[in-house]
Ligand SMILES: Nc1ncnc2c1ncn2[C@@H]1O[C@H](COP(=O)(O)OP(=O)(O)OP(=O)(O)O)[C@@H](O)[C@H]1O
């Protein structure tokens with residue numbers, strides 16, 4: 001399987017005048033094309049820091065991140081922005097839809113920013129909207145649609161330029177359980193039908209159970225790399241619950257870190 005992401009001995013320290021926080025101690029893993037992965041771990045374990053380093057929003061202190069054969073620390077700011085635009089897609093918790101534009105214009109704007117030729121944009125928005133069942137709300141404004149529909153639009157927008165890797169930090173954080181389920185089914189559909197590689201940070205085992213692999217982070221290290229591909233939803237939930245339960249037994253398995 002072709003590797004889309006390779007993280008190699010990543011370390012991240014936050015330093016201020018009177019304080020040093022080691023957010024990532026030593027993280028290595030690889031993700032193959034088309035994988036659907038979740039990152040779990042307790043609050044403060046380093047999940048967002050890891051995602052921010054991969055998405056070029058933050059810079060690692062040590063180590064390497066390769067995306068599709070490009071090592072990120074070798075890029076200057078301008079190249080990083082271009083790389084991000086062309087290769088990465090994001091699903092934000094607060095949707096990031098512009099209120100003064102219709103759903104169609106929001107998605108089109110994302111494609112204009114990605115420098116997709118104008119002649120191709122209308123057709124692409126129409127095709128992808130049909131695929132994800134949002135054609136009926138294309139002419140509406142964000143304030144005229146529900147939270148779940150907004151999040152579905154945000155998914156369509158994230159995938160509209162066919163990025164190599166889609167990332168989301170707690171995408172269901174602002175949704176109720178019904179809309180979380182709809183969103184996860186939409187994200188799973190992105191993975192199944194388009195084969196997009198997806199990396200989701202979550203603290204929710206239900207969200208994680210939609211994915212095929214879970215990296216569990218503890219104290220800035222990978223505590224467990226749980227492969228769940230091919231398992232039933234129930235079996236996935238059982239394994240994830242066991243993993244969570246281990247964290248609450250005395251000391252967990254910190255000896256294997
Ligand atoms: N900009 C920063 N400056 C200093 N310390 C930071 C900064 N950002 C995060 N940290 C610290 O790094 C550690 C990891 O934080 P991070 O945000 O990655 O955790 P998280 O796993 O995403 O937590 P949560 O589940 O609460 O979102 C924490 O101890 C946090 O306090």
Ligand SMILES: [Mg+2]
Pocket residue numbers: 047048049
């Ligand atoms: Mg976080």
